[in-house]
Amino acid sequence: MKQEFLNLAKQRRTIYALGKQVDFSNAELADLIKEAVKLAPTAFNSQSTRAVIAFGQAHDKVWEIVRESLRKVVKDDDAFAQTSAKIDSFKAAYGTVLYFTDMDVVHNLEKQFPAYADNFYDWSEQAMGNTNFAVWTALAENGLGASLQHYNPLIDEAIAAEFDVPASWKLRAEMPFGSIEAPAGDKEFMADDDRFKVVD
Template sequence: MKTQLIDLMKQRRSIYALGRNVTATQAELIDLIEDAIKQAPTPFNNQTTRAVILFGDSHEKLWDIVINRLKQEVPDEAAFAKTTAKINAFKSAFGTVLFFTESKTVKEFEDNFPLYADNFQDWSEQAQGNAQFAVWTALAENEIGANLQHYNPLIDDQVREAFNLPASWKLRAEMDFGSIESPAGDKDFMADDDRFLVFK
């Protein structure tokens, strides 16, 4: 059996020590990310995933929004200092991909296919997972690390305003990416017998 895809999947890990020592150009990264999202499957080929790719000042602006928003939630200065250090690690990366779901498209398919209407919201989340995994793995193949964050819905309004985004775009995740400054640790797996059933 060919295992090239499995090998790439093993290479994809949550990398938190990210830097800006990236040799790929922004144009190359944009092409890579856009192609990965376009090739990721969606139900009925409804293509509900949207993405905003941030570099430079725009990338830093995003993580400043997160820090400022979390300051309203963190109980004291000591806790906020730890939170700020964590967010600054994301800010130290080379760029960020913001993943959105186009809620108008989800609603259109609910209306047009009433038999499956209850499924389209769940299916849009599955499409998100496909797109995020595809981008993450494509970056890993090019030795670019990434991790996935979920500060939505806390930052939704500020992000929409900062980048002038449509109200119908629902933020689902934030993926910062950059050079791998320190590798991920070992990955543990639960017992196969607890996870899989095979019938012959």
């Protein structure tokens, strides 16, 4: 049985030590990310996922927005110093993918198919997960590391204003990516008997 896909999936790990030692051009990286987003499955082929791909100063601005937003809610200076150091590690990456769900797509499907109306947002979240995994694995296949962060909704308004994001786009995640400066640690798995049931 072929295992190429599983081998690629094993390469996809959460990498926190990210750097800027990337041999690909911004155009090549953007094309890779766009293609992965396009190929990720969505319910009803809704294509509800959107992405802003940030490089250079735009990438830096993402993480300064995160820092400024957190400073407003983290009042303790020592705690903020730790938080700020974490933000620095994301800013040290080469770029960031900002993932959004286009809520206009979700609401239009709710109207078109009222019998399934309660499901369309959940299905858009499944589409988001598919997209995150697809992009993450495509980056890993090319020797790049990434992690998935969730500073939304704290940063939503500032991100929308900075990058002229349509009002219908709802921020769902942020993915800093770049060169792998230190590998991920060992990954532990729970017992198969607690996780799976195989029936005939």
